[in-house]
Amino acid sequence: MTLTIPERTASAATAPTSATATATTTATETATAEPAAVGWFPVCEADALEPEWGEAVLVEGRQIALVLAAPGELYAVDHRDPVMGAYVMARGIVGSRGERATIASPLLKQVYDLQTGACLDDPSLALSTYRTRVVGGMIEIEIAA
Numbered sequence: 001m002t003l004t005i006p007e008r009t010a011s012a013a014t015a016p017t018s019a020t021a022t023a024t025t026t027a028t029e030t031a032t033a034e035p036a037a038v039g040w041f042p043v044c045e046a047d048a049l050e051p052e053w054g055e056a057v058l059v060e061g062r063q064i065a066l067v068l069a070a071p072g073e074l075y076a077v078d079h080r081d082p083v084m085g086a087y088v089m090a091r092g093i094v095g096s097r098g099e100r101a102t103i104a105s106p107l108l109k110q111v112y113d114l115q116t117g118a119c120l121d122d123p124s125l126a127l128s129t130y131r132t133r134v135v136g137g138m139i140e141i142e143i144a145a
Helices: 027-032
Strands: 039-045 053-059 062-070 073-078 093-097 100-104 111-113 132-135 138-143
Touching: 039 053, 039 062, 039 132, 053 138, 062 093, 062 100, 062 138, 073 100, 073 132, 093 111
Parallel strands: none
Antiparallel strands: 039 138, 053 062, 062 073, 093 100, 100 111, 132 138
């Protein structure tokens, strides 16, 4: 599945309009651009995601794994595997441990809590997490300062 990232609209974000980075900026461009903007960024339509599956999105130069663990359970975490450094987490194995929604790295299988980002196998590892919301059928991810 290929997700189309819509252009950022003024109503969807609270960041200053002077920022040169946009929702479709590449990582290379971000290195020379002004600091990334903060606020809410639209990434895809809510019905574009499949339950128990992840998709990678690029927001303000950050690769983020967007995961629909179950209907109504939407999470966003770093796409970068903390152990191997590869951008693969959206291809991880979505599941649960008890009541916790989880994702396992597709490489070495470390399991991470999708809500907190904590690694359940090794407390020294973690994924960054991002807040999500659905506005008018569009999923948005918050990039905080």
